[in-house]
Amino acid sequence: MTVVTVMLVLAAGVMRLEQRRERSANLAAPLLTQVVGIGPDGTRIPISPETDPSVVDFYPGTRVLTPDSAALLTRTTVTTEDASASAALAAQQREWVESGTIPGAGGPYAEMVETALLDIHTLLLDNGASLAAWPGAWRYVWPRDAAFVAVALTVSGHPEDALRVLEFVQRQQPSDGVFEARYLPDETGVPDARGKQSDGLGWVLWATLRLVESLPEADREAVLTTLRPMIDSSTDAALRLTDTADALPPHSQDYWEVPMYRLSLGTAAPIALGLRSASALQGMLGARTTARSAERRADRLEKSIATEFGAHGYPRELGGDASDASLSFLLPPFTAKASPAVVRAWRKAGREMARPAGGLAPGVGWRNDGISWTPQTALFALTGAAIGDTGSATWRMNWLRDHRTAYGSIAEKVTSAGAPAGPAPLAWSDAVTVLTADLL
Missing domain, CATH: 1.50.10.10 (Glycosyltransferase)
Incomplete structure (x- = not known):
């Protein structure tokens, strides 16, 4: 192998190493959840990055999801009991903050x-x-x-x-x-x-x-x-x-x-x-x-x-x-x-x-x-x-x-x-x- 060939091989190796370092220094890590909401029965509902923001709605000043949002996210039907339970949970969490x-x-x-x-x-x-x-x-x-x-x-x-x-x-x-x-x-x-x-x-x-x-x-x-x-x-x-x-x-x-x-x-x-x-x-x-x-x-x-x-x-x-x-x-x-x-x-x-x-x-x-x-x-x-x-x-x-x-x-x-x-x-x-x- 000639000196020129050796130099080219070494240069290519250094370039690959630098490319790997550049990639490693800019790792693309995913966001797993954006927030965690609370459903009408107290169940925690994670909101993924892929979730359409238009279907996510919380009671003001809380992490309690509105009944419609909870139903859309969990693919269930909203009931009167759900609406009442969600409102109660929201009031409790808001009261907790204010206490x-x-x-x-x-x-x-x-x-x-x-x-x-x-x-x-x-x-x-x-x-x-x-x-x-x-x-x-x-x-x-x-x-x-x-x-x-x-x-x-x-x-x-x-x-x-x-x-x-x-x-x-x-x-x-x-x-x-x-x-x-x-x-x-x-x-x-x-x-x-x-x-x-x-x-x-x-x-x-x-x-x-x-x-x-x-x-x-x-x-x-x-x-x-x-x-x-x-x-x-x-x-x-x-x-x-x-x-x-x-x-x-x-x-x-x-x-x-x-x-x-x-x-x-x-x-x-x-x-x-x-x-x-x-x-x-x-x-x-x-x-x-x-x-x-x-x-x-x-x-x-x-x-x-x-x-x-x-x-x-x-x-x-x-x-x-x-x-x-x-x-x-x-x-x-x-x-x-x-x-x-x-x-x-x-x-x-x-x-x-x-x-x-x-x-x-x-x-x-x-x-x-x-x-x-x-x-x-x-x-x-x-x-x-x-x-x-x-x-x-x-x-x-x-x-x-x-x-x-x-x-x-x-x-x-x-x-x-x-x-x-x-x-x-x-x-x-x-x-x-x-x-x-x-x-x-």
């Missing part, structure tokens, strides 16, 4: 926040199961997502619903205190062998503390008593997992939901948050010895995170070099103060995680598909608001507001072309958006 507050009411995000709360309420089942989204692969309860929903319900004036969400999670908790990745909404167990994700116990302790602290003193004892089994079990698990010389827990899956062989910041940081929350909760319960143990363990774990992760710029994995959105968990509102070193790493990660449409990837090392993820974008908005970086927070909130579906629901993803993708609504994104508006 609470709209964080950011009167501001630029009021409509988005109200819509997010409607979608959270629509994905919340009677038994307290907070669905991540409606399509089958998301129609489960993740303790992590449910914890954020519980806090969003707390700050929007719906503590009873927040308690229902946490009670559901409590009923699923196994004897060792470490939650599985997700649970079936009918409370019959887990859908598969995805495995445990130990960050969940940290998130539920945080959500429980946020709920309890929001209540009048006279109401706190009842909630603490109701949730004490989960508080104690989660506290015990957090102390057991961190019973090491440096208090760093074993590796576990985190929000990336991929097999892990090294400890991630997405596991360590929520467990540290959980220990801080456990200390406060155990103190309220009168368990002073346990409260002190949790506080001391949180001190050690936070110090180890600063030493072991911080020495390398706070990467996603211990010993790694690429950061991810879990940096947000080391900053307010999840911590009491903002470490300058963490803020610098957070800003750097935000730049490196940026995607073509303007949102963020889950991490710097995420696959090169061009897709923005709304939960991580919202988390950076929340952290920005909490540390006083209102410029970045409002920019990201504007981006979330401007990349919703035609019905105002926040989808899980946004393609490089700026189109919503995946399931919509996504409860985790809705919840973080509500929390961010509350801070702003």
